[in-house]
Amino acid sequence: MSIDPKALIAAIGMRKRVLILTHNNPDPDALASACGLAAVIQHLTSCRVQVGYSGIIGRSENRALLRYLPIDPTPFSRIRGRQQLAYALVDTQPGAGNNVLPAGIIPMMVVDHHPPKVTTRLLLKQTPIVDIRTDYGACATIITEYLQELDVPISGSLATTLVYGITSETQSLGRDATKADLKAYNDLISLANLKNLSMIEFSRQPREYFRYVKRAVNNAxxxxxxxxxxxxxxxxxxxxxEMADFLLRHERMSWSIVTGLHQDKLLVSIRATNNRARAGRTIRRLVEVLGGTAGGHNLVAGGQLDCKGKSVEEISQLDRDLIMGFIRKVTNIDNVKVINPLVSAEIHDPWEK
Known part of the structure; x- marks a missing residue:
């Protein structure tokens, strides 16, 4: 059995409330994993279980998913009594730099499918329960196995959530998916609400989305x-x-990279088409040298750099250095001369006034 119920109960101890934290700006895999783990803990204990997150849930599909979740996630800023909680992390790790686990708090449990980092290993050693499976395509697959092993009833809404978490993380089982992911999907799909799945996957887009598409293409x-x-x-x-996924649909491209500044954080996402691309390792070597945090898998990865206190000119230069460093690394060409605009007459610089 991959999860020991006695160990989980012991890790919670005498605490009556459990908070399951996702990474910041959670995606469907993180939300699905949190809801599934909540069902496991509720099945084993009488604890009150909440799902918490920080940041925003902005992608239209993710907002649509919220309508069908079996548990309403709560912004961490609204969580009270934080020092009395038992914390669990899903799809992230303590010290990873992408979650709001309070400083000094050791979680009672970590479930993830991303490789540990230098900044997470010491804290993971202090965590009572750690289940990290880097060979799994989705964290929701690990949670699905917990539910099955412990005979936890899986509602239609939970099955729908888990199915979408798995398929969105693996691009319909075509990206970094394993036999375990496929089995979990096959076991869950008959329990899921297919109409709701369709409503999530093909959710309608706000006007803002098309503005971002225009900006992405003009600057491409x-x-x-x-x-x-x-x-x-x-x-x-x-x-x-989302724009990194969008650009990689170009028929002649093997890599995509997209950057954007949000709340003093320079965010970067990369995508690859080659199953041996090692995108996660590539972005870690690129971003961590610059003082940021990053992680990912073979085909998909992301990172962030703290830009608080930097001028527009400094952020622009950092942005450019990040792009050029990435191009040099994946093409093995140090002397990159001419970068071509995709559709515009010239490449637009988003930092020019």
Missing amino acids: FFYKNVIGTRLGEIGNPDMVA
Whole structure:
């Protein structure tokens, strides 16, 4: 059995409330994993369980998912009595730099499918329950196995949430998916509400989305097999990853990179088409050297750099250095001369006034 119920109960101890935290700006895999783990804990204990997050849930599909979640996630800023809680982390790790676990708090449990980092390993050693499976395509798959092993009843809304978490994380089981992900999907799909799944996957887009698409295309560039764009300052951090997916649909490109500034954080997302691309390792080497945090898998990865206190000129230069460093790394060409605009007459600089 991959989860020991006695160990989980012991890790919670005498505490009556459990908070399951996702990474900031949670995606469907994180939300689904949190809801599934909540069902496990509620099945084993009488604790009050909440799902917490920080940031925003901005992508239209993710907002649509909120309507069908079995538990309403709560912004961390609204959580009270934080020192009396038992904390669990899903799809993230303590010290990863992408969650709001309070300083000095050791979680009672961590479930993730991303490789540990230098900044997380010491805290993970102090965590009572750690289940990190880097060979799984989705964290929701791990949680699904918990539910099945412990015979936890899976409602239609939970099955729908888990199915969408798995398929969105693996691009319909075509990106970084494993046999475990496929099995979980097959076991859950008959329990899911297919109409609701369709409503989530094909949710209608707000006007803002098309503005971001326009900006991404106008600013887009390519060099060899790399395509990318700089979005500049953005109000919706989810657009960085979404535009990285969007640009990689270009038929001749193998890599995409997109950057954007949100609340003093320079966000970067990269995507690849080659199953051996090691996108996560690539972005960690690129971003961590610059003082940021990053992580990911073979085909998808992301990171962030703290820009608080920096001038527009400094952020613009950092943005450019990040793009150029990425191009050099994945093309193995140090002397990158001409970067071409994708559709515009010239590459637009989002930082020019």
